[in-house]
Amino acid sequence: MNAAAKPFVSLRGIGKVFANGVMALRDVDLEVREGETLTLLGPSGCGKSTVLRLIAGLLAPTSGAIAWRDANALPGVGFVFQEPTLLPWADVFANVYLPLRLAGVSRAAAAPRVDEALELVGLSAFRGALPRELSGGMKMRAAIARALVTRPAVLLMDEPFAALDEVTRFKLEDDLIALKRELETTIVFVTHSVYESVYLSTRILVLAARGGRVVDEIDVDPEVPRDEEFRLGMQFSCLCRRASRALQGAMGEQVL
Amino acid sequence: MSATEPGEYLPTRSSSGRDIILPAVVLGGGLIAWEAVVRIGAIPAYVLPAPSLIAQTLVKDRDILFPSLVVTLTITFQALFWATLCAIALALAIAQSKWLERALMPFAIVLQVTPIIAIAPLLLVYLAPQEAVLVCAFLVAFFPILSNTSLGLASVDHALLDLFDLYRASPWQRLAYLRAPAALPQFFTGLRIGGGLALIGAIVAELAAGAAGQGAGLAFRITEAGYRLDIPRMFAALALISLTGVLIYAALALLSHLCLRRWHESARERGE
Incomplete structure (x- = not known):
């Protein structure tokens, strides 16, 4: 096993019991x-x-x-959920900017990175569109761009x-x-x-x-x-x- | 639809003509029928005044009625303003702490379910009539705004909360960027209900208070005109109250529409 293949993250003996008593995971490695x-x-x-x-x-x-x-x-870490999970009141740009905004990056400083993320998923033309104006696939692209914008x-x-x-x-x-x-x-x-x-x-x-x-x-x-x-x-x-x-x-x- | 690029705004088909003309025709027809019944039946004005007489009374008694309208409006808006402010503050506090919710909600509900007409005489024992009227209007407007705003703040998409957790959002960021905008539609619902109730509360309290003189509102004018058997003036004051209620509702609905039209389903037409 070379250095690059060294475990990036490892889970050892993981168990998870939810508050309602449901055991979701038992001894997962x-x-x-x-x-x-x-x-x-x-x-x-x-x-x-x-x-x-x-x-x-x-x-x-x-x-x-x-x-x-x-x-x-x-x-x-970037996370893409089952649903696109976009803020319905915010346009695509603002949705992708959100993680950086929460990290305290100003809008002006974030703009090139947001645009780059939108470019990566092919949504550059839709930066001003609201989620309800997008198709299911495009919403998911926006969600992926949002996950990538922090360069996880x-x-x-x-x-x-x-x-x-x-x-x-x-x-x-x-x-x-x-x-x-x-x-x-x-x-x-x-x-x-x-x-x-x-x-x-x-x-x-x-x-x-x-x-x-x-x-x-x-x-x-x-x-x-x-x-x-x-x-x-x-x-x-x-x-x-x-x-x-x-x-x-x-x-x-x-x-x- | 097909010729337009996605993401481009489509001009919306105006429905204002249909929405305004139809009710206007019904209202006009009703007034004409009313006028006709009174004239043909020769019904005396002290039993049922014709719409034309009510309109004349509005003009004739304007020096009495309009200052009273200003009084009622002032109280209604003051009450609505304070109710909105307090309801938002309490809703935010409750959203932060389940304990606070458990401690305070029962009292808010007790206040809500106790008929305001029963509270008003008691308030008059402790407060000056003007203050009592204001407090009554405040009390009835407060609860719907509180409960709706609380509901809005609580019913945020869980996946979005996860997203904010993932990026370690502070409580303040969570509120400003997620909970507050998400609660806006329900807040406006509460505000529309509260606006109508503030007027009702003010009128009911005025009726109970019976405040005369300079500070007399429209409700007092109705009682006063009733004692004098001045039925046309009763109708004129009533018409002003109705008109005020409609205008308050319309203003708040417009405000809600302007704030939500970009994104919320309630402010959009189907197929848009």
Whole structure:
């Protein structure tokens, strides 16, 4: 394991019990390596979103520890929620500016960075539009721009494309891969879609239906170009089959 | 729709013609029918005055009625102003602390459910009539603004709260950039209700107070005209009160529309 692949953040023996007594996670071990696109794949209710929120610091674990490689300088974290979660009264520019505004950056100082983030997601022409004037895909692009504007070391994405139609989703997946190549950000992506996980990631962790334990790990060659060819190819279907089996195994005897 | 780029503002189809003309026709028709019934039936003015006579009375008695209108309006707006200020302050305090909410909400509700007409005579024991009227109007306007603003402040999208947590927003930033704008639609709902109730509170308290002389409001003019069997003047004062209520409502609705039209569904037409 070379230096670049040293765990960027590692979760050890993580348990999470919510205030209402529901145990979301039990003894979960996993690590995120720098520069990878890691997918957490699991059935609904397996706690994969909880893992993401723990990494983001939005929740504290009941037991276990989360360790960042460099504990003294916590890297910036960007988060993309299931819904675009934009401020409905603010235009696209103001929405993307929000994280910097909360950090005390003046509007003038932030403007080039906001414009750059909008450029990255292809929303430059819509900086003055309100969220209600945007399509579902464009709202999600705005949410991604907002997550990127702080130049985070890790981008956490919680089923961001689940509510989009297939054509839009494919386009956004391709754009995300291009973005990732350009920014070299580490991405942790949560999804319940086998195809999405194989297409996007360099590594897939399949989580068990109850307690979120990692039941399988699948590596996807990062060098293979992600395109239509890949999506229709042999390698893709083999990986999908494997991930699909692992997912079925993860469901166990669960009643659906 | 198809020829326009997304993100561009579309000119909205004006609906003001339909919205104004139809009610105006109904109102005009009603007034004409009223006038006709009074004339054909030769109903005496002390039973039912015709609209034309009420209009004449408005002009004839303007030196009595309009100063009273000013008195009632002043009290209504003072009450609404203080009610808005206090309700916002309390709603913000309650939003910060569940303890405060538990401690204070029962009293706010008791004040709300006790009919103002029953409180007014008691207030008159302790306060000068003018002050009592102001306090009454304040009390009825206060609660709807408080409850609606509180609701608005509390019902912020949880994912947005997570977002503000993620970027470690201070309580002040959370309030200024998230809770306050999110609460604006409900605040305006409360303000519209409170505006109407402030007028009702002022009128009811005036009726109970029976304040005469210089500081007499429109409600006193109605009572006074009733004693004198001056029915046309009763109607004229009533018309002024109704008109005032409508204008207060319209002004607050316009304010709400101007503040929310860019983004909130309530201020938009379907299909926009």
